[in-house]
Amino acid sequence: MTDLTHAHAVSLSTVPNLRDLGGWTTADGRRVRSGLVFRSTELHRLAGDDLTKFDALGITAVYDLRTVAERSAAPDPALPGVVEVPLDVLADSSTAIPARLNEVVADPAAVAAASEALGGGKAAELMEGTYRQILTLPSAHAAYHRLFSALAEPVQPGAALFHCTTGKDRTGWAAATFLSVLGVGRDEVFEDYLLTNDELIPALHPVFAAFQAAGGDPEVLKPILGVQRNYLEGAFEEMTAQFGDIEGYFRDGLGLDPAVPEALRKRYLDE
Template sequence: MTQPKHAHAIELATVPNLRDLGGWVTADGRKVQTGRVYRSTELHRLAGDDRTKFEELGITLIFDLRTAAERQAAPDPNLPGVTDVPLDVLADSATAIPAHLNAVLADPAMVAKANEALGGGKAESLIEGTYRQIVTLPSARAAYRKFYEELAEPSTSGAALFHCTTGKDRTGWATATFLTVLGVSRDEVFEDYLLTNDELIPALHPIFAAFEKAGGDPDVLSALLGVRREYLEGAFDEMAKEFGDIDGYFTKGLGLDASVPEKLRERYLEQ
């Protein structure tokens, strides 16, 4: 396997932005266990040697955070011994950009519209709005509730992985809340989040080239396909405004039992 650019990254050409969430150190000096929880982009291109390497990670539980339409357009492969859990985070949003990225990029007629509709900082503003929706949408709260119920008491042994389409927005919030509830500092949560710009964007150069050739503004595409600190800041701000802190988000926002955060810490931190 190619040496990753970052300690948390696992380089598979067909699954960019694949990372192990282990290794981060918490405020009390404990460390998140490695080889237990992974994040990634969609998996439909997984094949050949990459598939073999992926199977060697020991993943037995995959949470798919995409919409039903996204899953139908690019279904996850059938992997032996793996339980797939569909969790449609954005089911209650008809306008969220992350759920429609593939459609936008696949339609050349959308390029000119994208320049007009999303240029001049509009893309950034819209995506930050989506992050705030991810915190409060009923479908998002139901999806993340199921996600954490399953992580706290998994129905299978082995490692877990969660992903959306590009592995940065719905997946980014899942990662941010997971690391936060384990006790990882906010600075390191943002460090993990911003790694997407290093791990994903280089793999998308052909998309950038085609978009620009069709007259698209690369800054617009960068805002759509990359991550910005203000996106995640918007989600944390919404969480604080609606639920107070991470424990309030888990209990009041997701409706989880108050014991779930401690169960997660017992299961995924080195003791």
């Protein structure tokens, strides 16, 4: 039995920021079914008792939103009965910060030199720019097309999980659009999104400490390793400007048939 630190969170020490996207209520009073779709950080540290807890979630498909370099540096473990599907959201971007987060974790001394360049709000500006970029990158459109197609019509029974490196940006947008297309209100979508600051940041205390010990300003890391409301707001603003609404984004941005949102609602909402 997994321990819950929040109504939606699953407490695994080796996989922080893991939570169930079920349980949220839609504007018309329906509820997102629990135990079917999860979001998390990368899984390469999954071990010990956490393997048993993870197996109990019934996950049979993992959608990895990381770049080729990220997957090579920290590959997910091969799990029995689990299909791994790589979906490189940022393949068409060489500048997006989320794809370079492992540099911060692996070599804080090298990144410490960037403290001045990223201070004064610059890091937050770069992060918000990345979110808007996700709405325009062909690789992002292709990745999310495949993700939502697969969620709408799973090839095998069981639950699904999607993740990136820290489970907050590429994963955050996937979760926000998944909940939005189901009809969950914007306030609840932001609530799920901002839970990352509670579920992830405490697990990254050693990273902040190492960065500071190397001469860096830990305040610089907060907008990079956490989430801010304006990041997701910027993405939604870009979506509205380009596609009108969530239905338009699925149809015109991701190139999905209108039957896909309907299939998602049928599969993941209780009547």
